[in-house]
Amino acid sequence: NAGVTQTPKFRILKIGQSMTLQCTQDMNHNYMYWYRQDPGMGLKLIYYSVGAGITDKGEVPNGYNVSRSTTEDFPLRLELAAPSQTSVYFCASSYGDGYEQYFGPGTRLTVT
Amino acid sequence: ELKVEQNPLFLSMQEGKNYTIYCNYSTTSDRLYWYRQDPGKSLESLFVLLSNGAVKQEGRLMASLDTKARLSTLHITAAVHDLSATYFCAVDLAGGTSYGKLTFGQGTILTVHP
Known part of the structure; x- marks a missing residue:
């Protein structure tokens, strides 16, 4: 199993540009999450999903x-x-409530 | 709003010594998680604590949860250099289905030196 994979690993964007960060998991987990981690800080939840077609704000x-x-x-x-x-940016997935989350390797994004 | 605070934020330890990292949280919860992050890397799950009084141990690390005090501790025994990393606690809101939405502490940067 590859676990949680993310692409790209690094990206530099100019102000006003758009992009999509990809996240895939092969563990058949229903729950998935997107976090951001700013330097020297903990993670903050951006969005989450509890199954295909169901998403909500963090x-x-x-x-x-x-x-x-x-x-x-x-x-x-x-x-x-x-x-x-x-x-x-980190993507994560888990089996459900009360289960550990598995994290992807992260995408380092710089906007200049 | 759930707040999670860790202390200390920086911990410099000598090899062989013992120390404890504290994680306090502000509202009722009975689900607490500890993660480890090496520099420039992703997060790795260490412990999942799901009830008051839960204690888990793995190698030189032991975690416990006191839901009444809203406190979890991560105790390090006889530290070795390989334990140098950033340690995060994270809390899940209590009461039914929270969808695993975690609130993280700021992290404790642990450095173990000879």
Whole structure:
């Protein structure tokens, strides 16, 4: 099993550009999450999904969108990138409530 | 709003010594998680604590949960250099289905030196 995979690993965007961060898991987990981690800080939840077709906002959703058309994939879309979105983005998945989350390797995004 | 606070935020330890990292949270919860992150890497799950009084141990690390005090501890015994990393606690809101939405602490940067 590959676990949780993310692409790309690194990306530099100009202000106002858009991009999609890809996330795939092969563990058949229903729950998936997107977090951002700013330097020296803990993780903050952007969006989450409890199954295909079901998504909801987390703590910091502004400037992002998600979709979940399959169990495996949970892409995160950034529209009109801003410098405040410079961060490391982690995707995670879990079996359900009370289970550990498995994290992907992260995408380091810089917006200049 | 759920707040999670860890202390200390920075911990420099000598090899062979013992120490404890504390994780306090602000509202009722009975689900707490500990993760480890190496520099530039992803997060790795260490412990899942799901009830008051839960204690789990793995190697030189032991975690416990006191839901009445809203406190979890991560105890390090006889530290070795390989334990150098950032440790995060994360809390799940209590009461039914929370969908695993976690609130993370700021992290404790642990450095173990000879």
